[in-house]
Amino acid sequence: MATITVNKDSVWNGGQEPMKASYGKLMMWFFLLSDAFTFSALLITYGTIRFMNPAYTGPREEFTFSPNYWPIPEKVYEAIPFFHGVSAPLVFVGIMTFILILSSVTMVLAVEAGHRMSQKEVEKWMLWTIVGGFAFLACQAWEWSHFIHGTDEGTVMNDGTVFHGANLIKNQYGPPPFANLFFFITGFHGTHVFSGVILNIIIFYNVVMGVYERRGHYEMVEKVGLYWHFVDLVWVFVFTCFYLL
Amino acid sequence: MAHTEQAQHQGGGMKNPVVKRLITVTIYLSLLTALEFVIAFLQPPGLLKNLEFGILTIFKAFYIVGEFMHLKHEVKSLIWSIMIPMAFIVWFIVALLAEGGSH
Numbered sequence: 001m002a003t004i005t006v007n008k009d010s011v012w013n014g015g016q017e018p019m020k021a022s023y024g025k026l027m028m029w030f031f032l033l034s035d036a037f038t039f040s041a042l043l044i045t046y047g048t049i050r051f052m053n054p055a056y057t058g059p060r061e062e063f064t065f066s067p068n069y070w071p072i073p074e075k076v077y078e079a080i081p082f083f084h085g086v087s088a089p090l091v092f093v094g095i096m097t098f099i100l101i102l103s104s105v106t107m108v109l110a111v112e113a114g115h116r117m118s119q120k121e122v123e124k125w126m127l128w129t130i131v132g133g134f135a136f137l138a139c140q141a142w143e144w145s146h147f148i149h150g151t152d153e154g155t156v157m158n159d160g161t162v163f164h165g166a167n168l169i170k171n172q173y174g175p176p177p178f179a180n181l182f183f184f185i186t187g188f189h190g191t192h193v194f195s196g197v198i199l200n201i202i203i204f205y206n207v208v209m210g211v212y213e214r215r216g217h218y219e220m221v222e223k224v225g226l227y228w229h230f231v232d233l234v235w236v237f238v239f240t241c242f243y244l245l
Numbered sequence: 246m247a248h249t250e251q252a253q254h255q256g257g258g259m260k261n262p263v264v265k266r267l268i269t270v271t272i273y274l275s276l277l278t279a280l281e282f283v284i285a286f287l288q289p290p291g292l293l294k295n296l297e298f299g300i301l302t303i304f305k306a307f308y309i310v311g312e313f314m315h316l317k318h319e320v321k322s323l324i325w326s327i328m329i330p331m332a333f334i335v336w337f338i339v340a341l342l343a344e345g346g347s348h
Contacts, residue, residue, distance in 0.1 A: 019323040029323070033330055040334045044341050074285065090285065097278055105271050108313050112263050229313045233306055240302040244285050245295055 065155040103132025114218025133197035
């Protein structure tokens, strides 16, 4: 049998990892880089369209919704489940942010447990991450539902009719692009969260079946972990653009 | 990775230095988010306010990418492979905002 001799002196001869990361992990990084470009494009679009539209200039206390100017975010997102009519500005999105950060923490604890080859702990933390992902998706479903159905009062539109909630053509909160961008960008992020949860479930199944225990390392947990943290990272930016600025 | 082998002999509890570090980062992230809320309600709108939100968001991103995604502890060539292309995003923001502001 012929033996292939690899010159280990040069990184250019193959068989080495010059970046001290496996092929799969590097490719996950570059995929996330490209995804970062996509999300940046969407958020910059939000920024430019927002500043193309007139802003509300009057005092904050007298703010009312109108299709003629961009709304103040905390006046739009002020509802919380089970407390109908109670004004709690940004409380619900604050809870959503916290859920996503915590699920990122449990993910990183799963990766840490994987380094110690502790199957039971990886299972535990992966499961918590999946629970966090579903909790976030449930919150977003409620948020969307509230956004679509609108407030009891609705808004008097420019044609004199009262309109409740939002669709892609008109909405009670502000100019039509406001709702369109909300649906598209939070929807695109939500799709990422959803696919992240699916990936986490697949990896969780493999962990439980002992696939990585037999393989000798838990690197797959690290790879989906990178994706999951990225979803959290994007939310940090979406949160700033939509709810704070 | 040195700290991985070091952690091998410890459990997953609070005594593990990796876990300790993660909890510290979690507290930082929570505090930064809380600070954003305080600013959102107390400060009148304006360029300064938006700038503060921008800076706080970059700090949060730094902790998530650096610690959770572990990029801070990777080799230099990997860090730069990810960070240098980010310059395109900066260019993108400057270009589009300049374009949008000219109308």
